[in-house]
Amino acid sequence: MARRRDRLVLAALLTPVTLFLGVFFLVPLLTIAVFSFLTPGLYGGVEWAFYHWNYGRIFGWADGIMEVFEPVYLRILGRSLSFAAVTVLLCLILCYPVAFWVSRLPERWRLVFLFLITLPFFSSLIVRLYAWLLILKPSGLLNEMLLGIGLIGAPLEILYTPTAVVLGMVYVMIPFMFLPLFAAVDNLDRSLIEASYDLGATRFQTFRKVILPQTLPGIVGGSVIVFIPSVGNFIVPDVLGGAKGLMAGNLVEQQFLSARNWPFGAALSMLIMSVVLIVLVTFVTRLRPKEG
Amino acid sequence: MTGLLEIRGARRSFATPEGGRIAALDGVDLDVGANEFVTLLGPSGCGKTTLLRSISGFEALDAGVIRLDGRDIGALPPFRRPVNTVFQSYALFGHMSVARNVGYALEVGGVARAERERAVAEALDKVGLAGFGARRPSQLSGGQRQRVALARAIIGRPRILLLDEPLSALDRNLRQQMQLELKTLQHNLGIAFVFVTHDQEEALTMSDRIVVMRAGRIEQQGSPRDIFRHPRTRFVAEFIGETNLFDVTVDRIEGEVAIGRTAEGLELRLPGAGLTVGRRATAVLRPADFRLAEAGLPVTITRSVYLGQDLNLFAAPAPGGPEIRVTARDAADAPEVGARVHLAYDAAAVHLLEGA
Structure with missing residues (x-):
């Protein structure tokens, strides 16, 4: 009896989240998956006929008449992946030491800092990126300052370069890296560090053998949360990257909104998704702490 | 008794949240002989843990000297001091196996793998945990974790083993058993133990010498019988046993x-x-x-x-x-x-x- 009731309770508790995920996550995902194998309609939309050239255009088996193989799509995807990886790396390098510093602050200042880190969420991303545009442009704040103190003779061309895109991405993603890292670092048991010193380990050995493995869950978590949206981000390259800074996210956006080729956009989305999934699975399984 | 550890005029004060300063150590002199079991006993806040941490090197003294084997070790960082600690929370490394925990001191000390494995097996055997090497600390009971922490601390053959209320998390029966085992272990190893506790019964059971501390000073020190039968002050009389x-x-x-x-x-x-x-x-x-x-x-x-x-x-x-x-x-x-x-x-x- 009790067993049966437990099951009913479990079912009642699981139903809402299952329904929500089913309707708002699985259905759209399946729609995109199905669309990627349909024929593009002449004026947008789809025709319900199987069509594998969407993938042919990307991977090279296009017929060359209706659809043309363009290696540029894979190149753009590769660039997006490497930009995302650089973003993850830079966020990590910036946030890791700061997380340690913040975790040692007195309670009051810690709260202030955590509030500051989440402050950007209170304003629109577009507005903040345009602020960066004003800072980075040739007659912008940064160049004016550097020229003013005589560090450079001519304005730096940063805007509409890969540097600007990475800078913007890092800026957008820092809170997502910082919060999981901070949680891991703040949970780190200080007595473990003391035990390591006590047993004769130097500072470097302690970092490598105790601190790093103990905070690894935060590093992996932060990296995953930063990597996924970085690969598909199209707003940052749109505002700061200019015409040459096309990313995988921009490609998808163009296909759906400008070219109105939904099936091809869907195929690109599926490609990005599967590549991200493969990269993450490899990354997470490789980083499992090895036992010696 | 040959002098192993010598502490003279140890002082250490901390800032209080109210903006004042409180003396955790207010001029402490302490000697520990080779192969001696010394217990620092006192209520919380009496400075016993601060004294222990200044021996291990985690607290720097404001004034005073600490000499080990006649050598001033006051300026040495913790990882260069030939003393090891059993922490109150055990502080076992959760991401390592029991064997790697125990062998940590040798691993960071660059001891070859074969030699390390032999020493780990021997240390585990000493604390009655032979065959537990492959487990994770999370798979052990409180008493077993305690033993792992002990094995890990003695494997490097420290000159002094420091124990920071290591038995406080154990239940009464296990605690009494561990008290006897610790005493036996100390006798067999032949290294000095400095044991911190607020439990007078624990102090009476194990110690060669009890050092009663109060408000950063040593109130009285002597053999357990001496402290119990001949307390010098009202504080010691009331703190040790019912009176x-x-x-x-x-x-x-x-x-x-x-x-x-x-x-x-x-x-x-x-x-x-x-x-x-x-x-x-x-x-x-x-x-x-x-x-x-x-x-x-x-x-x-x-x-x-x-x-x-x-x-x-x-x-x-x-x-x-x-x-x-x-x-x-x-x-x-x-x-x-x-x-x-x-x-x-x-x-x-x-x-x-x-x-x-």
């Missing part, structure tokens, strides 16, 4: 015995040597110093606490006055609450506090 303290004024001398009178008019027989009429003193009588008898101090039993083999009796010489604690065997003729009985004691066994 009856009587503030008396010497009323008259009757041969070998002096009669002291408390403010309530209770008369106590004291050892007369060195006492003069009119002198004030504090008499210490342990609950076990009293026995129920036909004649002696007339009292009324006000409360009786059953302890198993013994009874803890509270006896009042006068109604509503201060109570005397008495330990009696639990027997068929044990007095009930409300019974009028007499307490006898040996006047020569009464201990007087100095300078009271």
Whole structure:
């Protein structure tokens, strides 16, 4: 009896989240998956006929008449992946030491800092990126300052370069890296560090053998949360990257909104998704702490 | 006894949240001999942990010297000091196996793998955990974790093993068992142990010498028996074991015995040597110093606490006055609450506090 009731309770508790995920996550995902194998309609939309050239255009088996193989799509995807990886790396390098510093602050200042880190969420991303545009442009704040103190003779061309895109991405993603890292670092048991010193380990050995493995869950978590949206981000390259800074996210956006080729956009989305999934699975399984 | 560790004039103060400073160590001198089991005993905040951490190197002293084997180690970082610690929380590395935890000191010390594995097996064997090497600390019970922490701390053969209330998280039976094992282990290893605790029973059971600390100073040090039987101050008398303290004024001398009178008019027989009429003193009588008898101090039993083999009796010489604690065997003729009985004691066994 009790067993049966437990099951009913479990079912009642699981139903809402299952329904929500089913309707708002699985259905759209399946729609995109199905669309990627349909024929593009002449004026947008789809025709319900199987069509594998969407993938042919990307991977090279296009017929060359209706659809043309363009290696540029894979190149753009590769660039997006490497930009995302650089973003993850830079966020990590910036946030890791700061997380340690913040975790040692007195309670009051810690709260202030955590509030500051989440402050950007209170304003629109577009507005903040345009602020960066004003800072980075040739007659912008940064160049004016550097020229003013005589560090450079001519304005730096940063805007509409890969540097600007990475800078913007890092800026957008820092809170997502910082919060999981901070949680891991703040949970780190200080007595473990003391035990390591006590047993004769130097500072470097302690970092490598105790601190790093103990905070690894935060590093992996932060990296995953930063990597996924970085690969598909199209707003940052749109505002700061200019015409040459096309990313995988921009490609998808163009296909759906400008070219109105939904099936091809869907195929690109599926490609990005599967590549991200493969990269993450490899990354997470490789980083499992090895036992010696 | 050869001097192994020498601490002279140790001082350390901390800032309080209110903006003041509090002295955790206020001029401490301590010697630890080779192969000695020394216990630092005191209430929380007395500075015992600060003293321990200044030996391990996690606290720097404001003033004073720490010498080990005659060498000043005050400036050495913790990882260069030949002492190891068993932490209160054990501080085992959760991401490593038990074997790697135990072998950590050798691993970071660059000892070859084969040699390391042999030493780990030996250390695990010493603490009764042979064959547990492959497990994770999370798969062990509290007592087993304690043993892993111990094995990890002794594997590097430290000159001194520091133990920071390592038994406080264990249940009573396990704690008593570990107390005996620790003492045996210390004897077999032949290294000095400095043990921190606030548990007087633990201190009495294991130590060669007890150092009672209070407010950053050493209040008294000596063998467990010495500390228990001859406390020098009221603080030590009250902190170590249950105690009856009587503030008396010497009323008259009757041969070998002096009669002291408390403010309530209770008369106590004291050892007369060195006492003069009119002198004030504090008499210490342990609950076990009293026995129920036909004649002696007339009292009324006000409360009786059953302890198993013994009874803890509270006896009042006068109604509503201060109570005397008495330990009696639990027997068929044990007095009930409300019974009028007499307490006898040996006047020569009464201990007087100095300078009271």
